[in-house]
Amino acid sequence: MYLEEARNKLNRIAGIKFSDIFSEEQMEMIIKNKGKTGQLLELTLGLNLSSSNMDFADGELKSNKCDSNGKPLETVFIKQISSMIDDLIQQKEFKETELYSKISNILYVPVCKVGNPNNWMFLPSIHIDLNEPKYASLYSIWENDYYSICKQLVEHIENGRDGYIHTSNGRHIQVRSKDSKNNGKYHPIYSNTYGRYISNKNYAFYFKKEFVYDIQNLN
DNA sequence: CATCTATTACACTCTAAGGT
DNA sequence: ACCTTAGAGTGTAATAGATG
8 A cells, every 4th residue: 555545544543533444443542552542543454463574555644643733652663673774874875764764654653542542543644755755854863864763773872881772862863772571572683794692672763743843843 | 031831752551463 | 273474554662852
């Protein structure tokens, strides 16, 4: 499915409260399972859940918790970094990274989660196509963020007191820890470049709230 | 310096994919 | 067929930072 098709579908259900879109059973899952809303959105748009890198044939779906005005209440998760850690350490060309392909064409969907889950709703989406002239400023921010973060990670590894990576920030993009325990253990990241573990747990790319504020101002 | 707010690190659930 | 891992989604406690 292409992003545009999903955008049309989404905008037909934007503003309708969840209890009028989802079944009682689905509503129960939304309350119990913290990650369910994004998955139900994918299913409602006609996507299949998968762990492939991209949601659409030509782009990515990103939903985020916000208030009734669309003000973001959380950072936006992008992807884990363990699979591309050596690309980051070696500062691979931004346009050739999995990160770029993931964020170069985004359908951003704010999800208003105020009060009773029955009254939650999707808000109108924002389509961010980095090739559009109006988003040229975003491209340079993200490119700068990417190389800045790469350098910060290397700095942590080579000169930090523990030799491990730590939270690294750009203007819009951030790398910070994101992992869970399995049998009491995290999932450390191993670097082939250094031939050793460079973290004690997994880390991920996130968009900071500034990203949302900026794309809202551009629209 | 006490209190409020934002950020950071960690926690949790589910699914697909891949190995045995 | 079963188990493990990675990746998608989130929530929240504790800390750091801002503010009166």
